[in-house]
Amino acid sequence: MIELAGVGKRFGEHVVLRGVDLSVGRSEVVCLIGPSGSGKSTLLRCVNFLESYETGNVRIAGRLIGYEDLPGGTRKPMSARRLREMRREIGMVFQHFNLWPHMTAIGNVAEPLLRVRRLPTSEAADRAMAMLSKVGLAAKAHAYPSQLSGGQQQRVAIARALAMQPQLMLFDEPTSALDPELVGEVLEVMRSLAAEGMTMLIVTHEMGFAAHVADRIAFIDGGRIIDEGSPRHVFHHSQEPRVRRFLQTYHDRNSF
Amino acid sequence: MNADLLWRYLPSLVSGFGVTVFCWSVGGAFGLILGFAIALARRLPFPPLRWALRAFVEIFRGTPFLVQLFLLYAGGPYIGLRLGATAAGVAGLALYSSAYFAEIFRAGFGAVPAGQIEAAISVGMAPFDILARVALPAALIAAVPSIVNMLIILSKETVVLSIITVPELMYQVQTMAAETFTAFDAIFAMAAFYWLLVECVSRLGARVEKRVTAFLAHDGARG
Numbered sequence A: 001m002i003e004l005a006g007v008g009k010r011f012g013e014h015v016v017l018r019g020v021d022l023s024v025g026r027s028e029v030v031c032l033i034g035p036s037g038s039g040k041s042t043l044l045r046c047v048n049f050l051e052s053y054e055t056g057n058v059r060i061a062g063r064l065i066g067y068e069d070l071p072g073g074t075r076k077p078m079s080a081r082r083l084r085e086m087r088r089e090i091g092m093v094f095q096h097f098n099l100w101p102h103m104t105a106i107g108n109v110a111e112p113l114l115r116v117r118r119l120p121t122s123e124a125a126d127r128a129m130a131m132l133s134k135v136g137l138a139a140k141a142h143a144y145p146s147q148l149s150g151g152q153q154q155r156v157a158i159a160r161a162l163a164m165q166p167q168l169m170l171f172d173e174p175t176s177a178l179d180p181e182l183v184g185e186v187l188e189v190m191r192s193l194a195a196e197g198m199t200m201l202i203v204t205h206e207m208g209f210a211a212h213v214a215d216r217i218a219f220i221d222g223g224r225i226i227d228e229g230s231p232r233h234v235f236h237h238s239q240e241p242r243v244r245r246f247l248q249t250y251h252d253r254n255s256f
Numbered sequence B: 001m002n003a004d005l006l007w008r009y010l011p012s013l014v015s016g017f018g019v020t021v022f023c024w025s026v027g028g029a030f031g032l033i034l035g036f037a038i039a040l041a042r043r044l045p046f047p048p049l050r051w052a053l054r055a056f057v058e059i060f061r062g063t064p065f066l067v068q069l070f071l072l073y074a075g076g077p078y079i080g081l082r083l084g085a086t087a088a089g090v091a092g093l094a095l096y097s098s099a100y101f102a103e104i105f106r107a108g109f110g111a112v113p114a115g116q117i118e119a120a121i122s123v124g125m126a127p128f129d130i131l132a133r134v135a136l137p138a139a140l141i142a143a144v145p146s147i148v149n150m151l152i153i154l155s156k157e158t159v160v161l162s163i164i165t166v167p168e169l170m171y172q173v174q175t176m177a178a179e180t181f182t183a184f185d186a187i188f189a190m191a192a193f194y195w196l197l198v199e200c201v202s203r204l205g206a207r208v209e210k211r212v213t214a215f216l217a218h219d220g221a222r223g
Helices: A040-047 A080-087 A105-115 A121-134 A150-163 A180-195 A207-213 A231-237 A241-254 B003-041 B047-062 B065-079 B085-110 B114-122 B127-164 B169-180 B183-212
Strands: A002-011 A014-024 A029-033 A055-060 A067-069 A075-077 A090-093 A168-172 A199-203 A216-221 A224-229
Touching: A002 A040, A014 A040, A014 A055, A014 A224, A029 A040, A029 A207, A040 A055, A040 A168, A040 A199, A090 A150, A090 B114, A105 A121, A105 A150, A105 B127, A121 A150, A150 A180, A150 B114, A180 A199, A180 A207, A207 A231, A207 A241, A216 A231, A216 A241, A224 A231, A224 A241, A231 A241, B003 B047, B003 B085, B003 B127, B003 B169, B003 B183, B047 B085, B065 B085, B065 B127, B085 B127, B114 B127, B127 B169, B127 B183, B169 B183
Parallel strands: A029 A199, A029 A216, A090 A168, A168 A199
Antiparallel strands: A002 A014, A002 A055, A067 A075, A216 A224
């Protein structure tokens, strides 16, 4: 579903991604973990081209995103319209929820259905309501984001992305801005999504969630994937010192 | 304080106040519209247009309103622009305030959190929809307090129109002072009228502000 090959990016002199290869199959859940500043969020944002990459390819369901191949091996930036079409199939959930504060919960979920999918108002409202029910927030449909807890806001944001019926979902540290006691409700929604077979690529610091829900974990450091494999492999059998050191605190905490 | 005198001049003061309110509201309304259009146009990807509008804003913010008004009223005829005193006054207020309103709206757009725009991009919304449905409401809401503030400042700038003989409040007050040699009474009357106007504007502004930011309240009283 997602194919990254040799993806590279730099901000001026600073190289953020140094040739990343990664593939995520249909219905697969892959977690990206690694230290802050390792490039994992940037990598995730390259998948829907919120961040542009300069070298390599990112393919979604076989189709290159962000560029169009030209004969002769060169390429040019993709037209804005085609890029929008591709983004419609890729749901994204942000660390800070990014709900639109002047719209109610249901308004947030229905807005893309109205403006992008061009559904009739009643149909958009029905589908938005169904999505809010799915994340357990039907009762809060008419609340504004400021009236919701962080966990509820993030669940609305997930409903907003899901309502578009994307082929895959990207999560950029979805629980990092939440109080510890609100993390669980968001992870629960993500867990059930994974169980339904949604293709998911997740940047997270929730090691427990990664260990239990991910099919595969990729560890990123210094802009490249330095280890990748099953949760069991990465958490217990990695030969990479950097990975072992990073996970040491997690293991220490769990043995407490 | 001479009550008889004030009573005698009340009709002309009230008429002057009416002209003041007219010039202020019409000039302010056109200033808002023009300022908004400038702020929007400055977001378009046409550098020459952006530079021209930036120059417009800098010129009207960087020179005294009195000078602008004089140039418009007295200098206008030289370029075939013949305006009556009141028309020139209203046009002057509109041009002058549009420069400030343009900056207020620009700041409003700047205050829209990048994440809200990214969320709209990530679901594949088109630029126009992002502007109309996400950026604009947030920008307008952020701009309301500054708009009210500018409208209050503008209401007091209207006194300058008396210089080009617009029969607004200041003009009437000066007439009264000259005819009766009572500087204090006339000025006191003027202050009272302006206070009334500013009080109305700020109260109205507070209500508008409360209304447009109601969704930011945590009381949960709205549906």
